[in-house]
Amino acid sequence: MRPPTRGRITRRDVLRYGAAGALGAGALAGLELPRAFGQAGRRGGTLRAALDTDPRNLDPHRSTLVPERQVFQNLYDKLVDTDENLKIVPMLAASWTISPDGTTYTFKLQPNVTFHDGTPFDAAAVVYNFDRMRDPKFPSARRSEIGPITSVIAADPSTVVVKLAQPYSPLLYVLTDRAGMMVSPTAAQKAGLDFALHPVGTGPFAFVEQVPQDHVILQRNPAYWTRGLPYLDRVIFRYLSDDGARVANLRSGDLEMVAVVPAPQIPQLTAEGRQPGSRFRLLEHGAFPWTGFWLNTTKPPFDNKALRQAFSAAIDRTAIAKVVLQGAAYPAYSFFPNGTPAYDPTWKIPPRDVALAREKLRTGGRATGFSCTLLTYEGQSNVSVAQAVQSMIGEVGIQSQIQILEAGALIDTLSRFEYQAGFAGWSGRPDPDFNVYPFMTKSGIPNFNFSGYVNSQVQDLLDAARVLQDMNQRARAYREVTKILADDMPYAWLSFTKEYKLVSDKVRGFIHVPDGMLRLRTVSLTS
Numbered sequence: 001m002r003p004p005t006r007g008r009i010t011r012r013d014v015l016r017y018g019a020a021g022a023l024g025a026g027a028l029a030g031l032e033l034p035r036a037f038g039q040a041g042r043r044g045g046t047l048r049a050a051l052d053t054d055p056r057n058l059d060p061h062r063s064t065l066v067p068e069r070q071v072f073q074n075l076y077d078k079l080v081d082t083d084e085n086l087k088i089v090p091m092l093a094a095s096w097t098i099s100p101d102g103t104t105y106t107f108k109l110q111p112n113v114t115f116h117d118g119t120p121f122d123a124a125a126v127v128y129n130f131d132r133m134r135d136p137k138f139p140s141a142r143r144s145e146i147g148p149i150t151s152v153i154a155a156d157p158s159t160v161v162v163k164l165a166q167p168y169s170p171l172l173y174v175l176t177d178r179a180g181m182m183v184s185p186t187a188a189q190k191a192g193l194d195f196a197l198h199p200v201g202t203g204p205f206a207f208v209e210q211v212p213q214d215h216v217i218l219q220r221n222p223a224y225w226t227r228g229l230p231y232l233d234r235v236i237f238r239y240l241s242d243d244g245a246r247v248a249n250l251r252s253g254d255l256e257m258v259a260v261v262p263a264p265q266i267p268q269l270t271a272e273g274r275q276p277g278s279r280f281r282l283l284e285h286g287a288f289p290w291t292g293f294w295l296n297t298t299k300p301p302f303d304n305k306a307l308r309q310a311f312s313a314a315i316d317r318t319a320i321a322k323v324v325l326q327g328a329a330y331p332a333y334s335f336f337p338n339g340t341p342a343y344d345p346t347w348k349i350p351p352r353d354v355a356l357a358r359e360k361l362r363t364g365g366r367a368t369g370f371s372c373t374l375l376t377y378e379g380q381s382n383v384s385v386a387q388a389v390q391s392m393i394g395e396v397g398i399q400s401q402i403q404i405l406e407a408g409a410l411i412d413t414l415s416r417f418e419y420q421a422g423f424a425g426w427s428g429r430p431d432p433d434f435n436v437y438p439f440m441t442k443s444g445i446p447n448f449n450f451s452g453y454v455n456s457q458v459q460d461l462l463d464a465a466r467v468l469q470d471m472n473q474r475a476r477a478y479r480e481v482t483k484i485l486a487d488d489m490p491y492a493w494l495s496f497t498k499e500y501k502l503v504s505d506k507v508r509g510f511i512h513v514p515d516g517m518l519r520l521r522t523v524s525l526t527s
Helices: 011-016 018-028 066-075 123-134 185-197 243-252 263-274 305-313 317-324 354-363 380-394 407-415 456-467 471-488
Strands: 002-005 046-051 080-082 088-090 093-098 104-109 149-156 159-164 205-211 215-220 234-239 280-285 290-295 329-331 370-377 398-405 421-423 491-497 499-504
Touching (some): 066 215, 088 093, 104 123, 123 159, 123 185, 205 234, 243 263, 243 380, 243 499, 263 380, 290 305, 305 354, 305 471, 317 329, 317 380, 317 491, 380 398, 380 421
Parallel strands (some): 046 234, 370 398, 370 421
Antiparallel strands (some): 002 398, 080 088, 104 159, 149 159, 205 215, 215 234, 280 499, 290 421, 329 491
């Protein structure tokens, strides 16, 4: 933990840096990069990738942090995956069918797949994984994601039948992430809750070691079921919380990839990467993740709706996106990023309204303002956003101090509701459901719904959207939910951040998927 930040960004500073923000946005305009970076094929070598947060739990069924997902993409295979166009593609499930009523999914599994411990991957293994995630005695973070499932049956060694209580339109997309990752039943039963210390999957790379707060090492799986893959001998994920250190290490050749690129450096890195002879490229995708401040509705001061509304009204979201984040984000009004299926182009970003904020303070019985603590986590961009919000809310009478935590400690604090306002976001998912459902329903408490917010109307709308198969109908439900949340304000949306990867010119065969995950099974290195 670091001490509270004393410095503030004033509104005058925001305006003064407006020219720099405009330059940053202009430098990004028209950026065109290939979806696959180079051509793969050469065997051998070790790829070193930097993460901004330490992976704390390498059990996919218990995990809640983004950096863990980066490791998981290479340690575990999923039943299905998404490609660079976010379409669902086969993985451990070679094919599948869905019954006409949408309540039965039948998966045909890939043949001749084994876990890293040599045990077979088959239908019985799939049944075990679902039973594990659904077991009320197991501390599963996946339970709400697969809640509609009533049974999983092994029809034969290569066929799995999943039964649902009712249609559940997000299911396949849910299975492209941690709920679809298959762990070895033998290893999991032997290790119990210590499985994260010795994780075993079917992925292209197998676990070697983890040194907390330092690195995770994976090595090539020689028995991988996709012939010829992977190319790399080893992958080392290094934990570097300092933004500048990640970039400096890649520039010096001590890293080949940076998973999280600091927003203030985007314009410079974009220009530098385009120079002839540059040793790296900056890869970009449209905004997918969302960020904002969780407001704890279970205790003062933010158990008071009017005070939550005052907090939100004091924030200039456009200035944060364009100036503080240097154009590397869009201002946000909902949980649904620009261009995604549930996004409504008629939505308008609420302008900063100081008069409204002060009116809401009076309504909430705090006409002269109040004090609170803003939690954020390590990283130049995160602290800069918190400082900007601190300045903006301070102008209406909400005095705050900033406390900076390690990302895992922040999530723990949020999940225990031992906070007032906390800056944290979500890496985004292709299906709208998992960008909102666990965060705004009772089932998401405490792993995802950090505000403790419960609203029966929101619950009913989101439950209905899960049953509907037509995205236009689902989008109507999400629009209604957005209106309610914009008034209740359990979460103060700030921005949708664009997705960047910094990649050495030695890297070949990397496919940049919009979800931001480092899928490395097709990657190779030049000498």
